[in-house]
Amino acid sequence: MSSRPPGLSVRFKLTLSYAGFLIIAGTLLLAVVWVFLLRYVPNRPIMALGGHVPNQGDLLRAFAPAAAWVMVFLVVFGLVGGWMLAGRMLAPLARITQATRKAASGSLSHRIWMPGPKDEFRELADAFDTMLARLEAQVSEQQRFAANASHELRTPLAITQALLDVARNDPKRETDELIERLHIVNTRAIDLVEALLVLSRADQRRFAKDSVDLSLVVEEAAETLLPLAEKQGVAIETSGEVTRAVGSHVLLLQMATNLVHNAIVHNLPEGGTVWVDTAVGPGSVVLSVSNTGAVLAPQLVSTLTEPFQRGTKRIRNDHAGVGLGLAIVKSIVHAHEGTLSVVARAAGGLTITVRLPVAPPHLPTIPNR
Numbered sequence: 001m002s003s004r005p006p007g008l009s010v011r012f013k014l015t016l017s018y019a020g021f022l023i024i025a026g027t028l029l030l031a032v033v034w035v036f037l038l039r040y041v042p043n044r045p046i047m048a049l050g051g052h053v054p055n056q057g058d059l060l061r062a063f064a065p066a067a068a069w070v071m072v073f074l075v076v077f078g079l080v081g082g083w084m085l086a087g088r089m090l091a092p093l094a095r096i097t098q099a100t101r102k103a104a105s106g107s108l109s110h111r112i113w114m115p116g117p118k119d120e121f122r123e124l125a126d127a128f129d130t131m132l133a134r135l136e137a138q139v140s141e142q143q144r145f146a147a148n149a150s151h152e153l154r155t156p157l158a159i160t161q162a163l164l165d166v167a168r169n170d171p172k173r174e175t176d177e178l179i180e181r182l183h184i185v186n187t188r189a190i191d192l193v194e195a196l197l198v199l200s201r202a203d204q205r206r207f208a209k210d211s212v213d214l215s216l217v218v219e220e221a222a223e224t225l226l227p228l229a230e231k232q233g234v235a236i237e238t239s240g241e242v243t244r245a246v247g248s249h250v251l252l253l254q255m256a257t258n259l260v261h262n263a264i265v266h267n268l269p270e271g272g273t274v275w276v277d278t279a280v281g282p283g284s285v286v287l288s289v290s291n292t293g294a295v296l297a298p299q300l301v302s303t304l305t306e307p308f309q310r311g312t313k314r315i316r317n318d319h320a321g322v323g324l325g326l327a328i329v330k331s332i333v334h335a336h337e338g339t340l341s342v343v344a345r346a347a348g349g350l351t352i353t354v355r356l357p358v359a360p361p362h363l364p365t366i367p368n369r
Contacts, residue, residue, distance in 0.1 A: 018082030240278030
């Protein structure tokens, strides 16, 4: 909470400003009238045939009370009218303040929906509504992510506990089998934690930006995953041209590795294919990864970039991953100010297209590592 002492309200300040401006304008107008009348009124008394001709003294005695009443009227009218006008002008601001307080209390579903023509207050209210909508979506996504992450982290711990309980209750059990299963479970837990750290790093956008050749990054990822592809009976076909994107080599390599890994694992049982292509478009570079596989419904495809979503079923084998592959890809793409599209192929499988900003010529190029 702020320790600043309370000050004058904006409405009161505006009222004083309106009244002060009106008084100054009235004073200037009366001064102009006074100067104008003085030009046609003599300074000394003049006797004429018809009687006494008014002079400046007579004019002052007649003008001063009228001017005083006019100033009193302007003060009262300025204060009352200014108070009402300021209240009317600040009414939209009161609605925005009320919505801000509701948002601060945790109610992100409230919207201002400011009526009327598009003015400064309407633009502010619309911008605030847009911000609330984005915050609500992000908070909902983070809540789902936290729930899913807690569940995924709890699973290996529960399996470890169960294995240890079995070993404790059965002292004659072979320890080699127990150690091997514990090693697998522990490896999966470590992979999950590392994936969460990569996801957090991408979301925070804390990385240096260099010129990275996506074609070399793709070759490095494909070469690393070639033994897995051979084991799964999947062929990898790469093609394309030099595509220099702006970003982090480490994160872009992680992105390409995740895409190719997912394309290999979520494929046909045997005889599958993965196609990886890089190209240069107008103002952007394009990375496309397609694979064969099962036919997927559009409703399912739209959820694949959410954390802990896995195709048609939750695959549990040595290469299934932790369900964060495409979620990490999505975060890396957004951190690089790019776009990601996931489309189901009619023959089965997916086509995932990544568009990233092209690197400017002056940016240094990071060599392939």
